[in-house]
Amino acid sequence: MNHQIKFRPYLLTLLVLLFSVNLLAQDAKTYFHNQVDDLAMQEGQAILKSTGAPITGRLITNYDNGQIRLEGHYVNGQKHGAFRWWHPSGQLGSEEFFTANIKEGTSRMWYANGQIKQEGNYKNGVLKGRMKYWEKDGSVRKISKGQ
Numbered sequence: 001m002n003h004q005i006k007f008r009p010y011l012l013t014l015l016v017l018l019f020s021v022n023l024l025a026q027d028a029k030t031y032f033h034n035q036v037d038d039l040a041m042q043e044g045q046a047i048l049k050s051t052g053a054p055i056t057g058r059l060i061t062n063y064d065n066g067q068i069r070l071e072g073h074y075v076n077g078q079k080h081g082a083f084r085w086w087h088p089s090g091q092l093g094s095e096e097f098f099t100a101n102i103k104e105g106t107s108r109m110w111y112a113n114g115q116i117k118q119e120g121n122y123k124n125g126v127l128k129g130r131m132k133y134w135e136k137d138g139s140v141r142k143i144s145k146g147q
Contacts, residue, residue, distance in 0.1 A: 029057035033070075044101050045077045054078075063088055075100075087112045111136050 031048075036059060040047045046055045054077025061070040067090055073081035079098035087093045091114055097105040103122040111117050115138050120131035133141040 029055070031055050031057055031059045033059065033061040040077075044079075046074045046079075047077055 031046075035048055035050070036055065037047050037049050037052075046059055047053060048055060055074050056076055057074065059070075059072050059074060060068060063069050065088075067088065068086055069088075070083070070085050072079060072083035075081075078101040080100060081097065083094075083096045083098060084092060085094045089112055091112055092110055093112070094107075094109045096103060096107045102125040104124070106119065106121050108119045109117040113136060115136055116134050118131060118133045120127050121129050129145075131144045133143070135141050
């Protein structure tokens, strides 16, 4: 009986966590590029053309053939989370991460053949450490030093 009493707080915490994650997942929306104001996007904000409201959710841009070109996540109109761009062939072209429109974490780019092109780490929008560059054949082209 003592084991049941000690276990209950953990079970309750787990249930609350699962319920919270489920609610967040239900609120996530997907928007498409034609729904968002182009000028605002150039200025770093994702707002709906129809209402002027900032978006919270996933934004997708497609190529003419339907292939995904860009996928990014926004919170209150600002980049937040992963942003990925694909080559027309479907090969991943770049991956970056943002917090409140500021680049954060590992940023990578790939050639259309799948070979990594460059890689660096960002903290508060500033390159930290080294940026590595590769040739299409996989050989290291150069390494530059950030802050």
